[in-house]
Amino acid sequence: MTDLDRIRNFSIVAHIDHGKSTLADRLIQLTGTVAERDMKAQLLDAMDIERERGITIKANSVRIEYPAKDGKTYILNLIDTPGHVDFAYEVSRSMQAVEGSLLVVDASQGVEAQTLANVYQAIDADHEIVPVLNKIDLPAAEPERVKENIEDVIGIDASDAVEISAKTGLGIPDVLEAIVHRLPAPKGDRDAPLKAMLVDSWYDSYLGVVVLIRVMDGVVKKGDQIKMMKTGATYKLDRLSVLKPQMVDIAELGPGEIGVFTASIKQVRDTKVGDTITHDKKPCAQALPGFKPSIPVVFCGLFPVDAADFEALRDAIEKLQLNDASFSAEMETSAALGFGFRCGFLGLLHLEVIRDRLEREYDLDLITTAPSVVFKLHMKDGEVIDLHNPADMPDLTYVDHIEEPRIKATIMVPDEYLGDVLKLCQDRRGIQMDLTYAGQRAMAVYDLPLSEVVFDFYDRLKSVTKGYASFDYSLIGYREDFLVKMSILVNDEPVDALSIMVHRDRAEARGRAMCEKLKDLIPRHMFKIPIQAAIGARVIARETLSAMRKDVTAKCYGGDATRKKKLLEKQKAGKKKMRQFGKVEIPQSAFIAALKMDD
Numbered sequence: 047m048t049d050l051d052r053i054r055n056f057s058i059v060a061h062i063d064h065g066k067s068t069l070a071d072r073l074i075q076l077t078g079t080v081a082e083r084d085m086k087a088q089l090l091d092a093m094d095i096e097r098e099r100g101i102t103i104k105a106n107s108v109r110i111e112y113p114a115k116d117g118k119t120y121i122l123n124l125i126d127t128p129g130h131v132d133f134a135y136e137v138s139r140s141m142q143a144v145e146g147s148l149l150v151v152d153a154s155q156g157v158e159a160q161t162l163a164n165v166y167q168a169i170d171a172d173h174e175i176v177p178v179l180n181k182i183d184l185p186a187a188e189p190e191r192v193k194e195n196i197e198d199v200i201g202i203d204a205s206d207a208v209e210i211s212a213k214t215g216l217g218i219p220d221v222l223e224a225i226v227h228r229l230p231a232p233k234g235d236r237d238a239p240l241k242a243m244l245v246d247s248w249y250d251s252y253l254g255v256v257v258l259i260r261v262m263d264g265v266v267k268k269g270d271q272i273k274m275m276k277t278g279a280t281y282k283l284d285r286l287s288v289l290k291p292q293m294v295d296i297a298e299l300g301p302g303e304i305g306v307f308t309a310s311i312k313q314v315r316d317t318k319v320g321d322t323i324t325h326d327k328k329p330c331a332q333a334l335p336g337f338k339p340s341i342p343v344v345f346c347g348l349f350p351v352d353a354a355d356f357e358a359l360r361d362a363i364e365k366l367q368l369n370d371a372s373f374s375a376e377m378e379t380s381a382a383l384g385f386g387f388r389c390g391f392l393g394l395l396h397l398e399v400i401r402d403r404l405e406r407e408y409d410l411d412l413i414t415t416a417p418s419v420v421f422k423l424h425m426k427d428g429e430v431i432d433l434h435n436p437a438d439m440p441d442l443t444y445v446d447h448i449e450e451p452r453i454k455a456t457i458m459v460p461d462e463y464l465g466d467v468l469k470l471c472q473d474r475r476g477i478q479m480d481l482t483y484a485g486q487r488a489m490a491v492y493d494l495p496l497s498e499v500v501f502d503f504y505d506r507l508k509s510v511t512k513g514y515a516s517f518d519y520s521l522i523g524y525r526e527d528f529l530v531k532m533s534i535l536v537n538d539e540p541v542d543a544l545s546i547m548v549h550r551d552r553a554e555a556r557g558r559a560m561c562e563k564l565k566d567l568i569p570r571h572m573f574k575i576p577i578q579a580a581i582g583a584r585v586i587a588r589e590t591l592s593a594m595r596k597d598v599t600a601k602c603y604g605g606d607a608t609r610k611k612k613l614l615e616k617q618k619a620g621k622k623k624m625r626q627f628g629k630v631e632i633p634q635s636a637f638i639a640a641l642k643m644d645d
């Protein structure tokens with residue numbers, strides 16, 4: 047048990063690539079948490095164990111012992127926060143678990159969109175904030191300009207920012223002193239009933255579920271019978287440890303302390319980030335405030351390219367879910383794509399990460415249908431239905447109005463690209479909320495429909511700004527708009543996997559673009575194929591794919607049977623990648639390509 051005034055708990059907030067991991071490594075190294083000459087070897091050891099037993103060590107949540115210049119030794123707990131707003135709720139929980147933040151800004155770059163999003167979370171959590179300018183070894187570093195930038199854009203005092211190079215190690219001792227002297231010690235009552243926050247949890251195939259906690263009040267010991275207040279579940283603590291970053295067993299954790307436990311918990315789903323942990327026999331009176339489960343906001347269908355991989359996909363999804371409670375999946379069948387899953391994600395990045403892992407780690411070839419947001423259908427009888435898949439849209443006569451999720455998007459971009467960024471946002475039905483300048487960079491804040499952002503907004507933004515823009519968003523709520531379901535009919539048959547929800551004013555343009563694309567993507571058949579976009583029974587766009595003139599084998603004059611057979615076989619092989627739709631075959635590549643917007 048450590049005295050409260052000898053503990054400092056903190057997190058590091060930064061934009062991606064500004065040096066958060068490098069700084070964390072340096073802090074660990076300099077304090078001898080991992081001895082310098084062993085640093086590499088130790089980390090490698092850890093990786094060996096990881097390989098052998100599948101242990102995932104979260105090296106970025108770590109307990110550091112630091113002998114400060116005042117002669118006292120302090121315990122510094124660094125808690126890693128997920129960097130992206132898709133995990134905004136998890137970020138805000140981990141912020142609640144500590145008292146201060148290091149705000150790391152690349153001195154050659156300045157404040158970026160994710161710096162802002164993350165630092166606001168820290169400010170919301172009442173953190174004391176120490177600005178740290180990193181990469182001052184770079185010739186392009188401009189610490190003075192970036193200090194002004196921090197003051198202008200974030201509005202905090204940066205005059206005594208610590209200037210460092212996490213790469214060379216310059217200034218790291220100053221960071222440690224700043225943590226001790228500028229961040230507050232935690233508060234808490236040792237004699238009160240146990241109250242601890244569940245900050246994070248992960249599945250470890252050797253240890254089972256590992257739970258990271260921050261003790262607020264009371265003391266927790268190995269062997270204690272604990273209770274999760276929201277889920278009501280009780281467990282006996284098998285093991286109590288601190289992360290150094292390896293798990294090192296400890297007898298007890300008191301107020302202000304951070305550590306992990308295992309308790310024969312089967313799946314991560316049973317542990318809710320933000321839940322309050324207390325003693326079963328002597329519970330605390332009140333849970334920590336503000337608990338809310340994270341809810342998926344973006345949905346898409348995942349289908350195996352080869353129908354025979356369905357079981358492998360099911361297995362892989364179940365494995366990933368062991369470690370990710372916010373990723374949902376339900377079996378789905380589509381006439382076009384066969385058996386697959388309708389999956390829910392916290393946001394776009396989350397979707398991309400999961401899809402990548404399924405493809406890379408599990409070696410699956412997948413078809414992803416267009417991401418869709420959750421629309422709220424207000425029915426005439428007063429019921430409100432969440433629509434996860436446009437294909438499930440009920441008869442409009444029963445629907446009173448439709449609401450869609452809106453986001454607040456913050457985009458930071460060099461001046462010269464601002465015009466293109468504003469146009470992109472306007473085209474996507476954005477409403478400008480703010481536009482400010484700091485130096486050569488502009489910051490545009492837009493209220494945008496999430497549905498217009500989920501598909502290819504990142505890609506478009508990157509291409510119009512040559513990669514110089516940074517982007518971040520947060521959900522701001524649901525708003526009614528004139529939304530309709532647009533269906534696509536191929537040869538008069540509706541193709542469900544291609545239906546989308548779209549704003550009425552944009553329907554004609556989207557419909558026309560999709561029909562034109564499909565005309566190029568669907569191969570010709572022996573007959574004429576009409577391709578139509580429709581809202582209800584009303585056709586709003588139409589293209590016609592003309593008939594193929596001749597049988598492909600017709601050009602094999604005479605009776606060259608082998609050539610004819612070869613050609614027919616080739617045709618058959620080609621068909622495997624197609625899906626039969628009534629009399630028409632549609633190649634799988636068409637499903638995603640048709641939905642891309644070229645604006």
Ligand SMILES: Nc1nc2c(ncn2[C@@H]2O[C@H](COP(=O)(O)OP(=O)(O)OP(=O)(O)O)[C@@H](O)[C@H]2O)c(=O)[nH]1
Pocket residue numbers: 060061062063064065066067068069129180181182183184210211212213214
């Ligand atoms: N020149 C220089 N490069 C640095 C410094 N600190 C970090 N870098 C480099 O910047 C890049 C990003 O550093 P990371 O520590 O991975 O940044 P991060 O913010 O943790 O990035 P993510 O983990 O991707 O979010 C790496 O290539 C580092 O080597 C520094 O002080 N000087």
